[in-house]
Amino acid sequence: MKKERVSISRREFLIRSTTVGAGFSLGLYLPLSSHAAMAATGSADEVSSSVPEVNAWVVIKPDDTVIIRIARSEMGQGTLTGLAQLVAEELECDWSKVTTEYPTPGQNLARDRVWRSFSTGGSQGIRGSHEYVRKGGAVAREMLIEAAAEAWGVPNDECSAAASVITHKPTGRTTTYGKVAAAAADLIPPLEVELKDPKDWKLIGKPVKRLDTVDKLTGKQVFGTDLQLPGMLNAAIKACPTFGGKLESFDAARVIKMPGVHKVVRVEDDAVAVVAGTWWQAKTALDALPINWDKGPNAGLNSDSIEQMLNEGLTAEEAFVGNRNGDASKALQGAAKTVEATYAYPYQNHATMEPMNATARWTRDRCEVWCPTQNGEAALEATAEAAGLPASQCDVYKIHLGGGFGRRGAFHDFVKQAVAIAKQMPGTPIKLLWTREEDMQHGHYHPITKAKMVGGLDDKGDLVSLHVRISGQSILASVNPNWMQDGVDMFTFQGLLPEGDHGISYTVPNLLVEHAMRNPPVPPGFWRGVNVNQNAIYMESFLDELAHAVGKDPLEFRRKLMANHPKSLAVLNAVAEKAGWDKPAAKGVHRGLAVCKAFASHVAACAEVSVDKSGSLKIHRIVAATDPGYAVNPQQIEAQVEGSFVFGLSALLYGECTIKDGSVEQQNFNSYPSMLMSEMPKVEVIVMPSGGFWGGIGEPTIAVAAPAVLNAIFAATGKRVRQFPLKNTELGSV
């Protein structure tokens, strides 16, 4: 890839405020006194309020501190640092002087969406904004150079910039960004800038440290739950545990005199909250509050009835087609051997470590919300809706998230509730915090599906036909119906599509992939990895079944289908080589493979496990490879790969929400466990960016952890597990 010349929309850079206000501070509209609220104001201190921005993305203080504006949310995935690297690369600033701040969604709205999308999901943070944030850095650099050149009375092109220092090349004169930033802010942005050739990148691709680590080590980092505002009260909430149920009545008189209680309020039509001085007081009173629920139409729903619904879809005549070539059913009839298997994947909760929470202050003419969110703009929309005010009279201050995983992006139920409570106590900031139990029961769950897989092999043992029938829940039908195509949820086919970000990694001569949409009344949501979690298990486990059915090596069997998928083949080969696939593993240790394309990245894994006679599983090691096209921060990519494996393996081992009487049965980490350090395998990560495209990081590798382990379990035990989580299956050989 060469240098890229990109033209700039005038609108994009001319719409700007003359100063960066303390609007970037979380506490603009409130007098701040408490320590936590001060900490929450982040970098937007009093000094920056008097410093003009160079452009929407870059503010430089007289002391050369560089403030880079970040529109997407940081929730642990490292996007904040990666995006800052992208801007700083083009800005040519001193990385050691870089800090960051979040613009608010209200400011984005007021400035004609100058920062574009705030949405942080689908592994889009970097790949969805790399171009315009680099442009932002490049434009700022050109303006800073021009300001210096003007001051010196020399042509721009005699000047260059590096590490926040501008040099007039003929004379060797220098100045710094901090000295010319104010003058640069008054200039008209250039019409065109050149983005660097990737081979000239100095900061992109470097394993620099995160910008947000230090405060996380001392307790200083403020999360939503930690926010303290003057005069703030705390709220605990219970919503009807039955999906679709309503709040019938509650007896406030029984708790109103309990310590610290200020008010007991109805919240929307399905919840009740206690507002008290402290959250513990609110929670204690809520536990004592007599509540009657109208359980509504789903009181009879249970896991068995949902399974029957899905079973019917496995053989139903009609289904949506996600991928078709050749004639799968005809080829199956002519196959020398056919193999059939049915898999099932359960509901799962995001279970972020920080439960849902939001703080709201409502008055008749303004509503403000402080919250951890993966999408500030969606949070603002939810705020305005619940407040009954135009969005221009609302704002949302984003706070670092204690985990997101998809729970806090498309859904702002917790924001609407906080506003609904605050609206009943005008002027008083209300911090709403869910209990873990509330969080477990009111999720937006990883959707439930089953898949019937039928494969046909010819007399040479090659795959000639594959029919995949998925039956189960659509996320989009419930969450984003307008993203569907003629009633089809193409997201359901992630990892199995003909091409694109989630294209299938194989060429099968006759292929049919279908979805019989069956939507139980349990709210589904985007869950880290979304539909590749189960689809990769279905596909990669079944390919393993097919290979074993004809006595072929699972690696060779796959390779034969991957001639047209060289990048996927490359990651598969990389893990096979590093794991030593062609050599025997240690005694008692067995290997399994998986490969997938997800969120535009090519990923593969080779797992090594052992299973003892009692059925105890030990995952020793996983070798993983990822080709994300460009790798912005390799050490953060390694962290994301390891982290995605914890999320994916926790799901494989334990993740299951079952439904009884219309409610989720699991209440807390005792009934919904997450894997621990003692269960964590060694992870070896191969980052192999091949260039030319931008793939995601946070999610893709989650696809391959579970199937690689499942295939290794088969190698170890001869047992093919097709129902999850594994805790429900006896792996013992006796």
Add this chain to the structure above:
Amino acid sequence: MAKLNINGKLVDIDVDGSTPLLWVLREQLGLTGTKYSCGIGICGSCTVHINGAAVRSCIVPVSSLKVSEEITTIEGLSADGTHPLQQAWEELDVPQCGYCQPGMIMSAAALLKDNPDPSDVDIDANVTNICRCGTFNRVRRGIHLAVDINKRGKS
């Protein structure tokens, strides 16, 4: 009104005796580094030290504590954020979202106090905190690095 010894200071506490220590720290004393996540003593986000031992503060009623007991929170682990574990965590960029990390660090710190050079098996047995981001391998490396930092400091 009860007195507690928290981070080396005697503080007055005025709450119902059944209130868990976690909520006294967070809501009475403003020590919000100690986190709420499960409330039933499983996940470890609320881990503090009582007389040097790691304790899940979400299930310790404040009435069970005596003023003679030394309570340490993440804010009191070191004066300036330079406990060897904090140094190691910074060096290795251990946290992701960071929400579980104060508890994780407090669990590790209690382990190192008892066992200055723990094996991986010791770490597995003693650091049982849940981390949904999945920082376990860096946590493990961080503990081993803190051991090295400790040794360097002493040599």
